[in-house]
Every structure is written in C-alpha cells, then in structure tokens.
Amino acid sequence: MLVVDPFSDFTWQGLCPLKFEIFVWQLLKGRTLVKEVLAKFGVGHITTSGCPMCEGDIESIDHVFLVCNWANKVWRECMGWWNIFSCSSSSIKDWVMVWNALCPSKSVNRTWNILFFAIVWTIWESRNEVVFHGLVASHQKALNTIKFCVALWFKNFGCGSDVDLTLLMLDVKERCVDSNSTKVIRSKTKVISHASKFCFYVDGSSRGNPGEAGIGGVLRDDNGKILGMFSYYVGVLGAMSVEIYVIHRACQLLIDKMASLDSNIIIFSDSSSVVDWCNGEEFGNFNLVLLVHDIR
Structure with a gap:
C-alpha cells in the first residue's frame, strides 16, 4: 500500500538530512572537499595545502579525519570511554572496515556505529569553523558535541532510555545500550499508528x-x-x-x-x-x- 506521508517536513537527527547524507557520501567516496581534493578540481584561491588544524602535512581526507594530531586525539578520547586504545589506521576506508571489529560488545553495537559518524561529523564541523570563521578548535567542545550527537541520535533511533538527554550525555557508555530495560516506544507525534506492522x-x-x-x-x-x-x-x-x-x-x-x-x-x-x-x-x-x- 502506498500513501502520502503527513510528516514529510520532520527534520531527522536535528540536522539537515540532505547535508548530512551528502557529507557521508563524499567521505566514503573520497570526495570530501579538503584542500587536496579542491586542488585536483583546479580551485585557484587555495594558497596553502597545509592542515589548518595541526599546520602539518597536506590536507588530505585521511589526514583531516585520522592522521592529524588534533583529530587523532579526538578518536583516542572517544574510544577511551570504552577502554579501547587503538587508532592506527591511516586510511579512512580501512578505518570504516576496522571500526565494527573494535566494538566492545553486542549491547553497544548501535551506539558504536553512531559514534563513528558523530566523530567524523564533529571533526569536519570543527575544521570548517577554523577555516571559514577563524576560530580555535577545542577538544573539549568537540567531545561535548560528540556526546550530544550520540545521545540524541541514539534516542532518535527509537531505542534510547526515557531518562533526560543530559544524563545520557554524561554517561554515554552506561546508558546508550540496547537492552529490554532501556527500549521505549517513540513519541506518538513521530510515529503513525497503522494496522500494518x-x-x-x-x-x-x-x-x-x-x-x-x-x-x-x-x-x-x-x-x-x-x-x-x-x-x-x-x-x-x-x-x-x-x-x-x-x-x-x-x-x-x-x-x-x-x-x-x-x-x-x-x-x-x-x-x-x-x-x-x-x-x-x-x-x-x-x-x-x-x-x-x-x-x-
């Protein structure tokens, strides 16, 4: 059966869905618009290819999201919440393949996948703030943003606990888990009730x-x-x-x-x-x- 969706204007995850989807697609396809990629397109206004976050090597996709000292520290801090200390991949494509294997347990598999996208999204947003607004990248701000994204997206997937979002942010490791005790039905304002399952x-x-x-x-x-x-x-x-x-x-x-x-x-x-x-x-x-x- 095919019907009209009355909730078509609902904005998923508190983000512009198209903006986020384009970002993920570009990242996985190796087309994120860092300086190295822009240089290949012949964009003439780029005067330096150095990384704006660490002022180190050429700003490639792998460098921005993994190799950069600033980004690497973000990864290590976030993975440290689950007592995992491994961030040795130098390729974002390889890192995507390795990420699931590092998942600490089945109970946090959903949260673990959400964490990956929350980290890369926050790194990219932080980089853009430095490049386009001249701000100084803050690790603490990035970590708080990542916790917020994980907690919000986890609840939005319909499996978050009914505790306050702030408590989820403060204790992502313990509260953002898949279990019968934490699963709740989503808000009736976002789900249409039908006889169909x-x-x-x-x-x-x-x-x-x-x-x-x-x-x-x-x-x-x-x-x-x-x-x-x-x-x-x-x-x-x-x-x-x-x-x-x-x-x-x-x-x-x-x-x-x-x-x-x-x-x-x-x-x-x-x-x-x-x-x-x-x-x-x-x-x-x-x-x-x-x-x-x-x-x-």
Whole structure:
C-alpha cells in the first residue's frame, strides 16, 4: 500500500538530512572537499595545502579525519570511554572496515556505529569553523558535541532510555545500550499508528528540475524502531523521476532483502501526485512506464 506521508517536513537527527547524507557520501567516496581534493578540481584561491588544524602535512581526507594530531586525539578520547586504545589506521576506508571489529560488545553495537559518524561529523564541523570563521578548535567542545550527537541520535533511533538527554550525555557508555530495560516506544507525534506492522518512509530530492539528485528511505516497525535504511546518489534527474525512483528502490529492497517480513508494509511518500500515479491505472510519463509497472 502506498500513501502520502503527513510528516514529510520532520527534520531527522536535528540536522539537515540532505547535508548530512551528502557529507557521508563524499567521505566514503573520497570526495570530501579538503584542500587536496579542491586542488585536483583546479580551485585557484587555495594558497596553502597545509592542515589548518595541526599546520602539518597536506590536507588530505585521511589526514583531516585520522592522521592529524588534533583529530587523532579526538578518536583516542572517544574510544577511551570504552577502554579501547587503538587508532592506527591511516586510511579512512580501512578505518570504516576496522571500526565494527573494535566494538566492545553486542549491547553497544548501535551506539558504536553512531559514534563513528558523530566523530567524523564533529571533526569536519570543527575544521570548517577554523577555516571559514577563524576560530580555535577545542577538544573539549568537540567531545561535548560528540556526546550530544550520540545521545540524541541514539534516542532518535527509537531505542534510547526515557531518562533526560543530559544524563545520557554524561554517561554515554552506561546508558546508550540496547537492552529490554532501556527500549521505549517513540513519541506518538513521530510515529503513525497503522494496522500494518511495518512502515517504509521514502523521499527523493534534486537540485533543480532536472538536477543532481539523491534518494533515501527508512523502514520502521510499529514501535518506531528502525529496521533498515538506504541512501543513494542517482545522478541528474527531474523532480518527478526522483520520487518514482525512490519508491521503486524501496520495493526492490523489500523483495531482495526483506522477504522474511511476514506483514503488510506501507510505503510513505511526500508526493501526493506520485502516490496517486502509482496507485492508479494510467502510466503517465512514458519514460517512467517500466518503473511504475514494477512498483505496481
């Protein structure tokens, strides 16, 4: 069943979702706009390639997020909360692969994954404050920001305890764990109650019509707990095409990856015209006939 999502304006994680998704995509693809990458693009206003955080080596992606003394100290401090003292990788791609293996226990697996993205996001934001605003990077401010992100994102995933957010920040290690005693149902203002057990919220966006576009989706159960998610760059597409592509991709994932879900699933889209199109009988745009056919 495909219906219109009335909560399409909800901002996830207290951040601009598109801004955060673009950052993660650029980081994992090696396209984060540090000085080394900008120099390859021929940006002429860059006068120095040194790292603004430690005034050391060339500002490459690996250096900014791992090798830089300032960033390395942030990693060591955060991992030290769980008594883990290992930060020897010099490649961000290798570090992504190693990170899960360093997880201290299954009970903090979700928090451990959140911590990784909270750290890289905070390092990048701190670097930008130095470059664009002339501020001095503070380790303590960075650590407080990371604790806040971990606590907030953990609660937003529908598995945080019902204690105050401040207490979660003060004791991330002990309180941000997956256990029956800490799981609570998400706020009724953020979760729609349906007879169906699973809800797949999807959305697409393009910078122009057509323009550079991306799609994403989140699958939740009836308690609001996230069961899966996806996010992709899909090239240059028009606004209508993006909305169709994201619904089609959600259907593919449900067939390929989630065949064991023994319940009806409702897909939510913020585009009423696309919802009417997919639920109707006419195919409309000739270029999207096959996608609409597959969705039905």
